[in-house]
Amino acid sequence: MSTEENYDRISYETRQRFWNVIEGPMVVHLVLAFTVLLILVPIGWMAITSFKGAQGAFIAGYLPAEFTFDPYERVLIENNYWRSVVNSIVISTTTTFLVLLFSVPAGYAFSRFRFPFDNAIFIGVIFSRLFPPIGIIIPYFQGIAALNLINTVPGIIIAQVYLWLPLMIYIMRNFFISIPEEIDESALVDGCTQFQAFRRIVLPLAMPGIASVGILTFLYSWREFLFSFMISSTTASKPISVAVFDFVGEVNVSWEMISAAGVVAIIPTVLVVIFFQQYIVTGLPSGALKGS
């Protein structure tokens, strides 16, 4: 009897010690460090490769034998990659602005008002994101062609808005749901019109959600490839994601140029993440993705 109890206690203590170690700071940090390494090594390798020069890229060895900015110069100036950078900035900021303009009021309406077919419409919004985009790329291309917007920046912007708006309406709606309706009602009782209640009370409270949606839209449209690739083939209209692909030639792939283009392409992304990390970290879990 007493030995049995002893055995139980020993096994209990062993398990406790085991989990204490597993959950301890050492192990946790090791796992974290490994994960970060996994993400950073390819990016680091790309950055290193971009400084190696045309021959150097194919030579075995970690650090560049001779350090050169030559790939950057050739990519940005000779291949007119700078033009794509400008295109990407125009496309992403415009897309972000348009998506916010539509998704914030739409999300608010879906979160607050009952109107005929409201659920059906909302399911329709979500449904449009459920099938793979490639399934509709032909009719989409034909539509853009009919509008005479092939090889234009507006054509790509329309594609981006179409791609990201449904998801952002969904996120905004869930964020607004996390704001108690009594807050709006309180504003109505305090003397606001419906629109004033939205603008003066609800909108400021939704800022973290709006910031998340804005950041996500910017990042998503910055990296989008498929639709941009279908619509644009000219230097004047193509964004970074498509332009990078140009360095994959028919006969050879110029590693150092792809790497240089890649480094240029991720700089804005990194800047956005650094400047808005507060919103990315707190905004998403505290409202946008909670309580759906």
Next chain:
Amino acid sequence: MSDTKQRTEAPVEEAIPGETEGEQDINVRIDSLRKVFQDNEKGEVVAVDGISIDVHRDEFLVLVGPSGCGKTTTLRSVAGLETPTDGRIIIENEDVTGLDPRERDISMVFQNYALYPHKKVRENLSFPLEVRSYPKDEIDSRVEHTAELLDIPELLERKPSALSGGQQQRVALGRAIVREPAVFLMDEPLSNLDAKLRVQMRTELNDLHKRVGKTTIYVTHDQAEAMTLGDRVAVMNNGDVTVRKEGNGHVAESDVFEIGLSSDLAADVEEWDGDLDDLTLGLRPEDIHDVEMANELVEETNTFDAYVRLIEPMGSDKFLTLTPTDAAAADAGGEFSARISPDSPIEEDEVVTLVANTEKLHLFDNRTGENVSF
């Protein structure tokens, strides 16, 4: 028993508009209000079924009733947050039924306070005035005055998140009174506070009503709150309402304090010719005593056990919230109250023996709701 008769005859006002009161006396008239909700699963749900209540000027009217009885819907209809399916809302002799909340001279305190989290207390208080474009110095002086009234001047520069529940409650009250509207609406404003603070705020609300003296419609499910606050109490049940004229501290016995008929007590009932199951036994809280403190009342059949959920010391009395220990009675009646001597050693979370004063016992016919005490 003569006492009982007298109480049975106490005026029960069915509040037919314009019947007894002069027009100028009525501040808010709820006229045949009916509200039907469309529910996806249950179809049509009747929340309020054609009720009429007249609220007098400067009166504190409490709407009390179990959850789901339509009391909050009624209040929200007065506020303009719900559109009635049928019936009218009249405030200050003006039919406001179709108007927006901002077009009615009302303010409202919500159950969860609904303070604006991104605004400081000062901005929360000044918001109703700013929206209505009051002049700057008028806003300042009113905010200061309200803060003084509620004893919160030191909180003005804080955000709501830095306040305790009781302080948030005060700010919510302040936001309601700062504009001095014709009618205050309060939707269970004390239910998020702990028991001790609730008792304290109850007293302060009473005090505030005396000082501000505006018409107040107050919704609660808490009987003790209804008793201590209301000039009049309107009891709502199944979308229907009965207004009891008895004021301050006295609720008509027939509605609120009902406990299931226990077989012990039923032994006293001899003259009833119907089925015993058709009877509900009612006792006013002050007619239930701690058995230790009221030995002289004890007879063979009039003691019973109950579980003490909550004690609220009120100075002159202790308010107990109890649940019957008898399973059948608990199913039937749920919760009831007793008002016992403050010297009683009864504590929370224990089963105690109580004695009922059978002289003051009331019996109600379940089929008609009538008091049939003999």
